[in-house]
Amino acid sequence: MNIIIPMAGRGSRLRPHTLTVPKPLVPVGGKPIVERLAEDIVAMSTEKVNEIAFVIGDFGEETETQLLAIAERLGAKGHICHQHEPLGTAHAILCGKQCLNGPVVVAFADTLFRADFTIDPNADGVLFVNQVENPSAFGVVVTDANGTIEDYVEKPAEFVSDLAMIGIYAFRDGNRLHFELQRLIDENIIKGGEYQLPDALRHMTQNGLRFEPGNVTEWMDCGNKAATVDTNQRILALTASELHTPSDAVIENSVVLPPCYIGSGVHIRNSVVGPHVSLGERTIVENSRIENSLIQTDSVIQNKVLSNSMVGAHARIIGQPADISLGDYNEIQ
Template sequence: MKIIVPMAGRGSRLRPHTLTIPKPLIPIAGKPIVHRLVEDIAGVLNQSIEEVAFIIHESFGKKVEEELIAIAQKLGAKGTIYYQNEALGTGHAIMCAKDSLSGPAVIAYADTLIRANFDLDANADSVIWVKQVDQPEAFGVVNLNEANEIIELVEKPKEFVSDLAVIGIYYFKDIAVLKNELQLV
């Protein structure tokens, strides 16, 4: 299993905190957000992690890169650093890690903090984790059919679609399928 962590954003909404430190490295209760995220995801997956790929901005520097590699190594995984130096969206960020996009993988946004009990259905082709929220207009939400399958993802809907907000964690049985689709865009 691989964990792919896009985290190249500048964190402008959290200024002044992010003027000197990238948002995913802001400590929460003494530990940077991205450290907590990767450890929590590994705990939920309950299987060995082969690789943790971090997509960062080049300006984060070598010290940050070393800290990120150490997170992966602590899990017994290979740590890989990729660069996204232009803010061209999530799809672009994921494609920056194209050399790591094979096999089963979880994509998790580095500013996502989770505390949940859920199991991964490794037989599913893909999974998007969601959370019921009070103000769905502030989030990307999913619309489900009668079989509880996602049929639509709507970013910050002006009219009510659903109250199931995407939390920024995705599983792919074979992430190469996503890679192939992203190459078509």
């Protein structure tokens, strides 16, 4: 089995955190989003993963080396593929065409999930979906009476289904998917300046291929700051038994409320940290209270109360201790 991970987007909704780091490499729970995604697919799959194609923009040599190392750690051969123009989801997948053979999983790199990866032997693939309250904000699938997908609707103005596609797809025949994606390019089937995967899926369905919706037990989005903070919370809860404080971390006169990820070389002094906090390597926290937040590597937090926050690498937040004389019935906000 092969995996294609399109991740060439700019990550605009997650700025400023994506100004210096591509969004899929932003750590959540102490590990880059794309690494968690690839690990989860490998762990959930019943087949060995042979190759992983990372479809990226111009992210630089350091990023490319990091991605190839992720594939190697998972026992797969990594490929770096470039999408130089934002020409849509179908075009992005086609950029990883060297992996479009045999069984293939396509996983867009702003989603983490938990699901059963078993494919019905009578089906041609599985499109993983999640039931949502606001389907007009998503691309959805429409199923027939037998639960087989019969149509794909992008952001329906009127209700047709509440099964939102989450950006994870498993195909039995990567070669057929390759053919259908190339057909969109050759026949210039384009919408809004982009070649879209649902157009290929619709044509495959109309020609007799059978796709089923796959249910996920967890769907975690990393599209913006609030969603990423929430995903960090859920990842820490799911992996709580795997979290351990490294031997070189220094915790002085402080309390760490689990679950928390504490990176190597972290210093915590006179503080309360947690629950649901990730502290990147070598970060320093002093005289502070932090909960439900992500702090990346080599940052300093002093004299602050942080909640539901996301702080980048090499950042400094220095508050000032207050010496206050406050009378009765006064209020400071």
